[in-house]
Amino acid sequence: MTTSTRLPKLMARTEKVMRGRRPIDPAQPVRVGVDLGTAYTVVIVTDLDGQPLAGSYRFADVVRDGVVWDFAGAQRVVGEVLSDLETRTGRRFTHAAVTIPPAVGTSDHRAHRYVVESLGLECTAVVDEPNAANAVLGVTEGAVVDVGGGTTGIAILRGGHVVATDDEPTGGKHLTLVLAGALGLPIEEAEQLKADPANHRRLLPIVRPTLEKIATIVARQVSGHDVSRIYLVGGTAGFAGIEQIVTEVTGIPAQVPVSPLFVTPLGAAAFDGAPAREGADSASDRDAAVLAFAQTHRGGSR
Ligand SMILES: Nc1ncnc2c1ncn2[C@@H]1O[C@H](COP(=O)(O)OP(=O)(O)OP(=O)(O)O)[C@@H](O)[C@H]1O
Numbered sequence: 001m002t003t004s005t006r007l008p009k010l011m012a013r014t015e016k017v018m019r020g021r022r023p024i025d026p027a028q029p030v031r032v033g034v035d036l037g038t039a040y041t042v043v044i045v046t047d048l049d050g051q052p053l054a055g056s057y058r059f060a061d062v063v064r065d066g067v068v069w070d071f072a073g074a075q076r077v078v079g080e081v082l083s084d085l086e087t088r089t090g091r092r093f094t095h096a097a098v099t100i101p102p103a104v105g106t107s108d109h110r111a112h113r114y115v116v117e118s119l120g121l122e123c124t125a126v127v128d129e130p131n132a133a134n135a136v137l138g139v140t141e142g143a144v145v146d147v148g149g150g151t152t153g154i155a156i157l158r159g160g161h162v163v164a165t166d167d168e169p170t171g172g173k174h175l176t177l178v179l180a181g182a183l184g185l186p187i188e189e190a191e192q193l194k195a196d197p198a199n200h201r202r203l204l205p206i207v208r209p210t211l212e213k214i215a216t217i218v219a220r221q222v223s224g225h226d227v228s229r230i231y232l233v234g235g236t237a238g239f240a241g242i243e244q245i246v247t248e249v250t251g252i253p254a255q256v257p258v259s260p261l262f263v264t265p266l267g268a269a270a271f272d273g274a275p276a277r278e279g280a281d282s283a284s285d286r287d288a289a290v291l292a293f294a295q296t297h298r299g300g301s302r
Pocket residue numbers: 035036037038039040041063066101129146147148149150151152171172173176191194195196197233234235236237238239240261
């Protein structure tokens with residue numbers, strides 16, 4: 001399989017496991033990634049090779065600007081997503097890795113860990129979103145940008161290493177607010193309208209200034225670094241036209257993988273180190289597991 005077909009196939013499989021019921025054998029070692037975001041909380045379960053087995057998500061306003069502001073709400077939503085997964089797979093989950101936006105302070109990212117731990121799971125890793133995304137993309141040179149609901153976070157990679165990270169407010173939530181204001185709609189309706197790609201063409205003129213603002217943030221984040229390609233992930237990267245706008249504003253070619261909403265949570269699972277420690281994986285440390293995962297799925301660094 002060529003590198004250019006691997007990623008779409010992996011993401012198509014991920015989309016598929018987000019729906020339906022498929023049991024997971026209790027003896028099968030799994031990795032679990034929790035992406036606790038401003039808009040969506042997504043949990044994805046993979047096997048040790050990073051193949052998606054199950055996933056579930058909910059819309060919830062429990063994180064703002066990278067900070068868990070509603071701890072009880074976050075516990076509830078992650079708990080609901082996990083119990084949905086447990087019902088659909090017949091499997092109990094005992095450990096997970098959780099994402100944080102880059103550049104969040106230690107005290108704030110402790111809250112992400114505590115949410116997971118308060119549900120009885122061992123939190124085996126806290127990983128920043130673009131780094132998690134890159135476990136799937138396997139980018140070695142360039143910038144991985146996670147355009148989520150509330151913030152735009154970036155990791156800049158050179159020779160396979162992250163050399164800089166940054167995160168700034170502005171994301172899909174702001175697009176929704178602009179749409180609601182311009183079209184005189186309640187927020188929920190504007191959100192639904194935006195989530196349907198069939199509407200993107202006619203909505204683009206309204207949200208273009210906000211997308212340009214996101215692109216300006218990316219331009220500022222990459223300035224001073226030698227970046228030759230930008231990989232956009234996160235739900236807002238699903239807005240048709242964003243790659244052209246980011247390319248125009250930054251002067252650097254930008255691309256969006258299929259199903260950008262699920263790239264970060266899928267990659268987060270690769271950082272769940274429990275299976276390795278439990279001896280279910282011959283790779284004894286988490287970095288080796290992440291590297292193997294990226295090599296299996298390399299597809300973004302063309
Ligand atoms: N097909 C789509 N087109 C445009 N926007 C979309 C689409 N699907 C989801 N979104 C938007 O993506 C955002 C959610 O993306 P994501 O789950 O990556 O963010 P998050 O992790 O919740 O937020 P953050 O990372 O900023 O904390 C929401 O604003 C949602 O409206």
